[in-house]
Amino acid sequence: MPPLVNMDSNVDIQYENWLMDSISKYKNLHMYSMQDKVTAMDWVDSGKSVCVGTSSGSKHEILELSLPDKLLASEEEGAVIKGRDFNVKNGGFCRGEITSIKHIPGTRLCLVVEKNSSTVTAWKMGNNESDMIQKQKEIQGLKSSCPRLEVCIDGQDTPQNFAYGSSTNDISVVDLATFQTVTDSTDLSLSQEVSYLSYQGHNTILCCCRKSGDIVVLDLRDKKVKVTHSPCLGRQAAFWTAVNSVDGCATNQGKTLIIQLSSEGQFIILDPRKINECISGATTHKGAKTDNEHINLEVSSCQKFVSTSGFDSEVDIFCFDSFKNSDENKIGPVFTHEGHVTTCEEPIASDFTVTSHLQHPFQASLILSAASDGSLHAWEYIIK
Amino acid sequence: MSEITVTPLGAGQDVGRSCILVSIGGKNIMFDCGMHMGFNDERRFPDFSYITKEGRLTEHLDCVIISHFHLDHCGALPYMSEMVGYDGPIYMTHPTKAICPILLEDYRKITVERKGEQNFFTSEMIKTCMKKVKAVNLHEVIQVDDELEIKPYYAGHVLGAAMFHIQVGRQSLVYTGDYNMTPDRHLGSAWIDKCRPDLLISESTYATTIRDSKRCRERDFLKKVHDCVERGGKVLIPVFALGRAQELCILLETYWDRMNLKVPIYFSLGLTEKANHYYKLFITWTSQKIKNTFVQRNMFEFKHIKPFDRAFIDNPGPMVVFATPGMLHAGLSLQIFKKWAPNENNMVIMPGYCVAGTIGHKILNGARRLEMENKQVLEVKLKVEYMSFSAHADAKGIMQLISWCEPRSVLLVHGEAAKMEFLKRKIQQEFGIECYMPANGETVCIQTQHNIPVDVSLKLLKREASAAGLPDPKTPRMLHGALVMRGNKLQLIEPRQALMDLGLAEHHLRFTSTLYVEEEGPPSKVAENIYQLVKSKCKDQPTQYSSDGSISVSDVLISVSGEDDDKTKSVLVSWSHQDEVLGSFLLNLVNTELTTATE
Numbered sequence: 001m002p003p004l005v006n007m008d009s010n011v012d013i014q015y016e017n018w019l020m021d022s023i024s025k026y027k028n029l030h031m032y033s034m035q036d037k038v039t040a041m042d043w044v045d046s047g048k049s050v051c052v053g054t055s056s057g058s059k060h061e062i063l064e065l066s067l068p069d070k071l072l073a074s075e076e077e078g079a080v081i082k083g084r085d086f087n088v089k090n091g092g093f094c095r096g097e098i099t100s101i102k103h104i105p106g107t108r109l110c111l112v113v114e115k116n117s118s119t120v121t122a123w124k125m126g127n128n129e130s131d132m133i134q135k136q137k138e139i140q141g142l143k144s145s146c147p148r149l150e151v152c153i154d155g156q157d158t159p160q161n162f163a164y165g166s167s168t169n170d171i172s173v174v175d176l177a178t179f180q181t182v183t184d185s186t187d188l189s190l191s192q193e194v195s196y197l198s199y200q201g202h203n204t205i206l207c208c209c210r211k212s213g214d215i216v217v218l219d220l221r222d223k224k225v226k227v228t229h230s231p232c233l234g235r236q237a238a239f240w241t242a243v244n245s246v247d248g249c250a251t252n253q254g255k256t257l258i259i260q261l262s263s264e265g266q267f268i269i270l271d272p273r274k275i276n277e278c279i280s281g282a283t284t285h286k287g288a289k290t291d292n293e294h295i296n297l298e299v300s301s302c303q304k305f306v307s308t309s310g311f312d313s314e315v316d317i318f319c320f321d322s323f324k325n326s327d328e329n330k331i332g333p334v335f336t337h338e339g340h341v342t343t344c345e346e347p348i349a350s351d352f353t354v355t356s357h358l359q360h361p362f363q364a365s366l367i368l369s370a371a372s373d374g375s376l377h378a379w380e381y382i383i384k
Numbered sequence: 385m386s387e388i389t390v391t392p393l394g395a396g397q398d399v400g401r402s403c404i405l406v407s408i409g410g411k412n413i414m415f416d417c418g419m420h421m422g423f424n425d426e427r428r429f430p431d432f433s434y435i436t437k438e439g440r441l442t443e444h445l446d447c448v449i450i451s452h453f454h455l456d457h458c459g460a461l462p463y464m465s466e467m468v469g470y471d472g473p474i475y476m477t478h479p480t481k482a483i484c485p486i487l488l489e490d491y492r493k494i495t496v497e498r499k500g501e502q503n504f505f506t507s508e509m510i511k512t513c514m515k516k517v518k519a520v521n522l523h524e525v526i527q528v529d530d531e532l533e534i535k536p537y538y539a540g541h542v543l544g545a546a547m548f549h550i551q552v553g554r555q556s557l558v559y560t561g562d563y564n565m566t567p568d569r570h571l572g573s574a575w576i577d578k579c580r581p582d583l584l585i586s587e588s589t590y591a592t593t594i595r596d597s598k599r600c601r602e603r604d605f606l607k608k609v610h611d612c613v614e615r616g617g618k619v620l621i622p623v624f625a626l627g628r629a630q631e632l633c634i635l636l637e638t639y640w641d642r643m644n645l646k647v648p649i650y651f652s653l654g655l656t657e658k659a660n661h662y663y664k665l666f667i668t669w670t671s672q673k674i675k676n677t678f679v680q681r682n683m684f685e686f687k688h689i690k691p692f693d694r695a696f697i698d699n700p701g702p703m704v705v706f707a708t709p710g711m712l713h714a715g716l717s718l719q720i721f722k723k724w725a726p727n728e729n730n731m732v733i734m735p736g737y738c739v740a741g742t743i744g745h746k747i748l749n750g751a752r753r754l755e756m757e758n759k760q761v762l763e764v765k766l767k768v769e770y771m772s773f774s775a776h777a778d779a780k781g782i783m784q785l786i787s788w789c790e791p792r793s794v795l796l797v798h799g800e801a802a803k804m805e806f807l808k809r810k811i812q813q814e815f816g817i818e819c820y821m822p823a824n825g826e827t828v829c830i831q832t833q834h835n836i837p838v839d840v841s842l843k844l845l846k847r848e849a850s851a852a853g854l855p856d857p858k859t860p861r862m863l864h865g866a867l868v869m870r871g872n873k874l875q876l877i878e879p880r881q882a883l884m885d886l887g888l889a890e891h892h893l894r895f896t897s898t899l900y901v902e903e904e905g906p907p908s909k910v911a912e913n914i915y916q917l918v919k920s921k922c923k924d925q926p927t928q929y930s931s932d933g934s935i936s937v938s939d940v941l942i943s944v945s946g947e948d949d950d951k952t953k954s955v956l957v958s959w960s961h962q963d964e965v966l967g968s969f970l971l972n973l974v975n976t977e978l979t980t981a982t983e
Contacts (some may be wrong), residue, residue: 019603020603020606020642023606023610029604031599032594032595034594061810080747080769084596084604085590087592088591088806090806092806131805132809275507341729376594
């Protein structure tokens with residue numbers, strides 16, 4: 001006889017309990033099981049679909065998935081909504097595990113960085129005739145080997161440039177129309193590994209240094225790159241990452257802030273105009289990671305919440321209002337998504353972690369999160 | 385090389401008309417015989433004229449196999465067997481055989497009695513058709529005839545759904561029908577041996593889909609029901625008696641218990657008896673959970689769910705009602721719907737597909753004003769929700785099944801081939817096998833290569849061993865013999881033996897060719913030259929130069945003749961039929977290496 005699952009085990013009861021409780025905690029909750037784990041993702045087409053990189057360890061893919069109608073339609077419209085599944089719109093095969101994907105707004109192109117690779121590749125997603133995602137261009141980095149490349153695209157509706165690099169003195173700015181390097185930061189004497197790059201307007205690039213947390217600003221107006229170096233007091237010795245509060249948000253309602261997060265769970269909020277002054281901060285219960293490889297920081301489109309993942313199997317949501325300008329500000333999350341570990345059907349691996357998560361550019365409480373077991377969850381939380 | 389040919393007459397999609405013709409090892413098999421529920425004309429049924437323009441199908445088909453009871457897989461069966469004409473065997477599992485006629489009759493009623501269509505099969509035809517059905521058990525090997533063998537495997541999907549492994553001689557294939565790779569409350573997941581078929585024909589309804597988990601769908605269902613009753617609304621769930629109603633009842637019962645809800649839940653009378661009957665009958669086909677529950681208690685003795693009485697329709701306050709039929713085309717579910725539709729607090733949850741023309745189909749397509757009998761108009765203000773609980777394999781499931789059974793090639797039955805290039809390449813890359821996606825009416829030929837076992841006579845082997853030593857298992861070696869067929873077996877024996885057995889005399893065939901070469905001196909000198917040439921070029925052939933001036937290379941003979949003072953010598957090359965390759969080579973060698981003269 002076919003093997004049948006005994007649904008009465010403790011794990012199942014725990015799963016069942018969590019699922020029943022989720023009815024009051026989540027507005028929407030959808031759980032998907034991918035063939036391989038998702039290693040990176042980015043929104044495409046204003047959040048109507050998502051581009052993901054997946055890896056089994058030996059084979060690596062890039063997929064464009066369309067979001068289920070149910071997540072995007074507003075309930076008031078009254079129409080019967082049937083779609084609750086992701087659809088694989090397009091797919092392609094890559095040589096290495098994807099560590100970063102950035103969709104270029106207004107185009108069918110994505111910029112991709114693969115693990116241990118010194119190149120950025122541009123991939124073209126399929127159209128009506130084919131569902132293949134094909135590599136279009138390969139842009140060689142300034143160094144032949146680098147720990148991990150970071151990429152950012154200038155924040156305009158029709159972006160003209162993108163920047164990439166692994167440390168403060170190997171950042172190149174590339175023209176998107178020609179894929180030619182416009183300028184670079186090789187003249188800089190300061191060499192620090194970066195964990196995050198972001199455009200501040202058209203001519204400024206902001207870098208977060210991985211090991212010090214320092215913010216370095218590159219001014220592109222002159223051909224020669226200028227630098228503002230900001231050692232900020234009070235930072236823990238840890239690995240750091242950062243996010244710009246307007247990153248990925250469709251509407252820029254509030255003021256721009258830089259939110260930094262350390263692998264020890266410390267938050268620091270900066271004003272990009274005065275980067276050596278900490279506006280507020282907080283410490284959380286998270287931390288003690290030896291690396292920040294998966295640590296992911298995202299801001300909700302309403303700019304009231306910030307979400308973190310990569311410390312463990314959870315995605316935590318913190319409220320901006322809880323950040324204060326005091327040394328002893330311990331805060332807890334306003335919402336925690338525990339679904340990845342609760343619903344994991346296989347024995348939980350010691351390195352089980354949430355590998356990536358994304359906040360929707362329009363729907364403030366809609367989050368996509370993926371874990372190392374191949375699970376992909378789409379959920380809308382309720383904060384009471 | 386032999387081949388398997390596959391022609392889909394109609395397939396894929398949730399509501400398509402699955403019907404796939406396969407020729408394997410000289411046998412013709414029809415997999416599924418479904419109807420398309422979106423059409424009312426001849427497109428409803430597969431185009432059987434593809435098989436034969438006139439006459440019955442019996443002589444063209446060796447058997448028909450039905451994977452499960454859904455109408456898109458069995459709906460055209462009475463039409464095919466009784467109206468077109470087929471008297472051969474029809475195979476399906478026991479639960480499918482039990483449930484299939486009920487569904488066919490239901491559908492016939494909607495079509496003929498409600499929509500008034502003509503030219504449709506009758507109740508009598510359904511009965512006659514079902515008499516041709518042979519029920520099969522899981523993992524039971526059924527010998528259709530001397531050569532054709534079929535074996536069903538568990539497919540999940542619905543009660544009684546099966547995948548079929550077909551074997552004719554050394555050729556084999558697996559047809560999946562619809563299957564499900566994740567277990568649920570109600571059914572287990574599909575399972576198959578590592579049977580390594582030449583071809584796997586898989587459904588691909590959800591091949592480009594990543595499906596939301598079953599539990600999330602259940603969670604959503606509970607949330608919707610709970611939200612509605614909390615607002616004081618009434619929830620109507622139209623169900624098919626043998627579908628997923630039982631599963632939903634168990635789910636609601638558990639939830640009511642947990643949340644300590646007091647709102648009444650009702651189900652229509654008769655539903656429980658029918659369900660109990662079939663589930664008891666086919667308990668081995670359900671999931672472990674249901675089996676366990678059955679041992680402890682009757683799973684349909686619910687604490688919260690009570691039988692419904694028509695008088696309850698107008699009761700005030702919230703309630704939840706499960707009522708048949710599932711498509712709101714008649715009966716109690718329609719009666720309740722009419723009463724509750726005008727109130728916006730109420731809700732109807734459609735848990736499955738609805739046939740075109742039914743109220744269920746209309747409201748799922750957003751109709752808010754319905755014209756009923758007597759030209760009355762019904763305002764639909766209640767909330768309409770759709771919840772599909774259908775269990776299909778998605779891309780991950782298809783890949784998993786391929787890795788389990790390790791086929792030599794895969795054929796996906798589906799229409800949208802252009803949008804499935806990625807999946808096709810993925811299958812090719814991951815498993816190194818070919819993937820086909822034929823359109824309806826398009827035939828795919830799959831070449832199969834098979835080793836044919838041959839018995840070799842001991843005499844022949846001994847002779848071979850004494851002549852050339854024992855064989856090295858890593859290098860292939862040529863073995864000459866005569867291939868004879870005795871009974872059903874092939875044998876390789878000594879040619880002499882074969883001739884003797886057949887009473888034939890042996891004939892020898894030799895080819896001879898004479899070349900003229902321009903060489904001075906005695907013929908023996910020319911022969912000597914040729915001998916040296918041959919020796920250097922054919923080092924591994926036994927070469928002899930005999931005293932009469934002729935050279936023998938293996939069995940090829942070369943002799944030179946002519947007068948000493950004659951400028952031209954004739955070179956004769958002669959070889960037997962068996963030495964064709966060597967003979968031609970030597971002839972060519974002499975021809976190119978020596979200066980040949982024109983006569």
